[in-house]
Amino acid sequence: MIAGRRRFLTLMGGAAAASRFRATPAFAQPAPVKIGVLVITSGIAAPVGESGQRGVRWAANRINAAGGILGRKIELVIEEESNPKDTVERFQKLALQQRVDVISGGISTAVGLALGPVAEDLQALWLSWDATTQKGVEETLPKPKYAFRSVDNEAEAVMAALLTVKHFRGKFRTVAGINNDYSYGRDCWATFLAILKKHNLGVTPVAELWPKLGTTDFTSHVAALQQAKPDLIFSSFWSGDAPILLKQAHAAGLTAGTKLVFSTAGGVHESLKKAFTPEGMILGYNSMYFDAPNASGLLRQFVRWQHETFKEWPNYESDHAYFTIVAYKTAVERAARAIGGRWPSTGQIIEALESVEVESLSGMRGYRS
């Protein structure tokens, strides 16, 4: 029964996809390329979502100003990313009702794990911004074709651990973790510990705390950390909860004698104030640091635009989001060249995407199959 239903959905998705992605004649009046965008716009992760949306808009504006993709202007169709169930419905709306050409977006791992199978069922090309954890991907997406992820598994936790090894080796014996209670938080903590172990640091975990995403009162967590007395605290908080935790920890004196490694909090650096952000902590900026000394001309242009427009310095989500749009454009153009300049099919675009490498805000980035 279940198999029958899945088959039916697949057929329906296939039929919809076939009509949606019908090739556009080369000399017809160019209709816009519709790009669906899923953005977190409310709650604690809104600043990260907003940053991604700015990356997409900047990419679309530049591409449109230069003539679009094969002469077709980009039209963005924005929908909200919230919980997995509602976001799946909006994804379906973008694919089936709005009939977009590609869907860009998706930050939360929980949402990403839910969207993957839907993208495959609907045969809708989806370029996620983040959704970085590996857990569950093999089970839910054994052979993904339409779903592309723009980041590596827990890359920021890996880098934070390596920086910890480099800077703090021999300077701490106990470690505590405070991470969000879902796959990303748990995977980052496990990754961090595994790398410390691999480098034989001989540290002992003394506390593991799992506040749910969206928690804003960490009084009890801070007290528990004080009680555990770790030499180093690791956190993979990536949204508005990071500055709140730091503020409450600092007020309770926790940051004074403890080393801090926050792998992903650079995403909300606008809210990290000097008054409660201690010097000497490792603060992860993920793929892109807005003030990188070796910044490319592209990054400098984007940073200038964002600061002049919004009076804020951008974070990594702009990079992920920008990359998806430019990668799509490059793949379409490359696929079109191979077939005489016509608009390629989704399958041809996917084939081109699987080996695409483009300049993004953080440097050269690509997808692999």
Added chain:
Amino acid sequence: MQKILNLACGSFYALGAYFGVSAVRWALGAGVPAPLFVAVLVGSGLALSVIGPLIERILRTIYGRDESLQLLLTFALVLMFEDVIRFFWGTAPQQLGGVYLVYGQVHLGSLTIPVYNLIVILAGGAVAALMGWVLARTRFGRIVRATAENREMSEALGVDIARVYARVFTLGTALGTVGGALVIPATAAMTGMGIELIVEAFAVVVIGGLGSMRGAFVGALIVGVLEAVAIATYPELEMLAVYAIVIAVLVLRPAGLLGKATA
């Protein structure tokens, strides 16, 4: 007292938080010294309680009606207030930077406690004591208790019920808005915060007993301490511990620890 299950109390808390952020930003920008921000927060919360009589006027239409209707109407208000917040403040979380640290910390042995936390704890205790005194010792409190006990008799004795209801509701609104404002320096105002609070408040009310002020006080202490102990000892039990108590109270003492059983 009105025998109404008001979900919109969470919205008063959220509105108080957002209004407090804006008021403190405005005050600091206007040159008000940073240490006075607590007064600005309390003032903004009290000022916002003017919405109390307006909401009470809407709720007056469902006094004595079925509880499901009350839940639906007050939940509709919650959703409307969420949109009001989005309209005026946008969707990004609103924070107050470092004002939380302006009063410094006190050190008690190995403990470091932010002075602002002590101010809020003391303010909470003072408000509870004041409410207790008003209800037990003042003429207004006696009228409130009499009306809660027997509305018809109070009305027959000349109490202006509509006025008492409006004043009590406004008082409750002020507690919500001031509470929301005071929580902001250490945290952030964000969409959905009112709904989060409703869930926690339900656990407090079920444990303490609906309609009992002492019960609410005891219920809040139980929930707060239980969460803190769970986080310090076995974090996985944080939610489970609270709702295990809720279930135990519902099974063993459905009216709550200090609530009055109804026939």
